[in-house]
Amino acid sequence: MRMPAPDAATIANKAGIVRALRKIVPGEGVIADDSALVPYESDGLSAYRQTPLAVVLPETVEQVSAVLAWCQAHGVKVVPRGAGTSLSGGALPLTDGIILGMAKFNRIVEVDYENRCAVVQPGVTNLAISAAVQADGFYYAPDPSSQIACTIGGNVAENSGGVHCLKYGLTTNNLLGCEIVLMDGEVVRLGGRGFDAAGYDLLGLVTGSEGLLAVVTEVTVRLLPTPQTARALLLGFPSVEAAGATVGDIIAAGIIPAGLEMMDKPAIAAAEAFIGAGYPLEAEALLIVELDGPEAECAELAGHVKALAQARGADFIRVSRDEAERLAFWAGRKAAFPAVGRISPDYYCMDGTIPRAQLPHVLGRIYEMARDYGLGVANVFHAGDGNLHPLILYDADNDGELERAEAFGADILKLCVAVGGVLTGEHGVGVEKRDLMGEMFDETDLACQQRVKCAFDPDGLLNPGKVFPVLHRCAELGRVHVHRGKVAFPEIPRF
């Protein structure tokens, strides 16, 4: 993966930069020792590593503002970081840039039940928000698998999803406001505690912008009352087609489950070997359907779903009888990644979304590609919203296997786009899918997005090298008229 060419002068001036930053963030808030920088070398996409110039851990908005303003004035690049759990390399450091770590912003500022929201600092973990309001009967709905570790600031940057987003939405659907700091140090408040803010929906724009537009310093999230009950069904099918058709039938029956997950045979086998959740090893596909709401509703809908599955030939059907059993049903799915990690030295998790009707075709093609690449693959799938997570199995110690895994992954994502889907459903573009953006967007589409970047960060200092396959200067983007993608930029470096 190529990153922007590091600026030798910046690297040579490390001591001076560190000295200046220590004046803004005193004490241990600036990390410059090479050995102490090691934990920051990569994020959840651990195949890629780079040592940052330094790490700055501010504690106040004023410090964030001053650090960014200083970096802008001195042309120093900044990579914002939450917990570093990104699966797309969103927090991958730059050798000539600082990491701006938001971990010390770890306070829940206010819980406001009257307006059903919580005001939190960006370094608060996703799960900590729900934990803080659980006793009062509330929770924060988006639940990425990494929720025990990932921070809400990172969730905003990546517009994180989770298994419940078919019914409850992604991060963007669960925010009311945030405070951001622009690269020039300007502090801006977006939204508030009401539903509609004045002016453009910049909150919606910043959400999912992968740390390229601004640094988030405070977030106001929506809280929901915790459903009275939840019930899960485990449904084993003799074919992927039958499982996929059942998903369609459930939605056609007017049921939007809280969770609707599918696992293919290799994923079932890995999970079962790891955790023994009681999954049917002979099934070609397994569905986990979660229903939540009042007891009466869950009971009625569970009956509906069961009947629909039977009609499609499900030969393994379990309905959770209590909370312990429901959690046991989920245990295998939630452990799918570590389970695959146990059967393979390394794995690479992809994240495309497809129209659900394309599932049998896409899975069939993935199995063919796996054969061609000589690599294993296990698939877990947010079946309700078409978000596919193929886990490509490889061994980085074998020469060329990482490259083959990457090429296989790229082929899967191209296939997702070709059947009408998209490159990423919830993990973000980052560096991982950056060079595939051209599969979905033409030059004009990308120029429009990059002009937005210029409106926030005209010097391109905030998280450069992510999301966009070509680095443009803002002046060029403003001047050049791109007509239907026909005008390329031959003089500009591509990664």
Next chain:
Amino acid sequence: MLDVAPRLLTPTTPDEVLEAVAEAAAKRRRIEVVGGGTKRGVGRVDRPEVTLSLAGLDAVLDYAPEELVLTARPGARLKDIEKLVASEGQMLPFEPPRLAKLLGAKGEPTLGGVLAANLSGPRRVRAGAARDHLLGFAAVSGRGEVFKAGGKVVKNVTGYDLSKLMAGSWGTLAVLTEVTIKVLPKPKTEATLLIFGLEDRRAVQAMARALNAPVEVSAAAHLPLAVAGRAPLNAEMAVTALRLEGFEASIAARLDMLAQALRDFGRVDLLDGGLSRAFWGQIREVEAFHKDPRPLWRVSVPPASGWRIGEALAGEVIYDWGGGLVWALSEDAGAVRAAAHAASGHAQLWRGAAGVAAFEPLTGALAALTGRVKAAFDPEGILNPGRLGV
């Protein structure tokens, strides 16, 4: 400048839209972008030289009920889209209001218009806004460039979420030529719980209690006596209403839970399916204010502060979204804006002249950033100039 009527352009294809905008961009002509034209009275476009009507771009391009997505041209009429998805037992979850009668406008609201204005109905509290359902789009920017963003699947984080930016931009950034929206199954039935005689502040508390209960309240509105007493409701007391939607057995269980949660607020009553639907139709369309000649304001505030608007104005108001949306009749622009600010909200002028801008100008760093975003898409300021104050 001569005061002449703007030239009307009626493209029927995206290429014709491109041609029209590109020509205007080259000549720096100001364009007023219009769908059904029903919301033209909201905000003012500054001296338009071209009126670009999208009413002719009205095709539905793709509707895949099983994928929960629909792709159409922006000029598709809202009523046609809703009829189409209803035929598959689905709905637009954000319950878009028409508001044509409220605004005294002829014509039919379009899908593009309701998205461009980010208009959402009572279900906003539960299902989200129009902006939450715009999955992707194609458009022509003020530069005269065709571009697209987002996708045609319900879950997507590829690239910046420009759909959010387009929703609520009132046509000031780009001219939509294609939109993909998320649809959902329509609830099988609905019922509404009514509470009578609450003061505004107490009503807002009751709505918060209901919305905070795990019963999935899908709408929460309050009509003070001065409004509830008018047509079409003609009630003798203030009315607070809470809607539940879903499967029948579930509604029965949730009604019990809701009534229990609200037992401190006095006697409750029930509206069944048909009456419930009619009631929320009136709320959605702000029917009580259709015939009133006074300036009408749309005030957005944190829901718990909604009652403060009614108190400050001592006038007629309707509360929707649990108090988060307040429709207010008032001649006193200064009082409305001051009340909205005091409650950490903002007020838009939706009908009538009050001597102020319909959309209050932003200030400070947010205004500067907004100006740069506008310039990124429309550097010459040719699209709906002045409409949003940008």
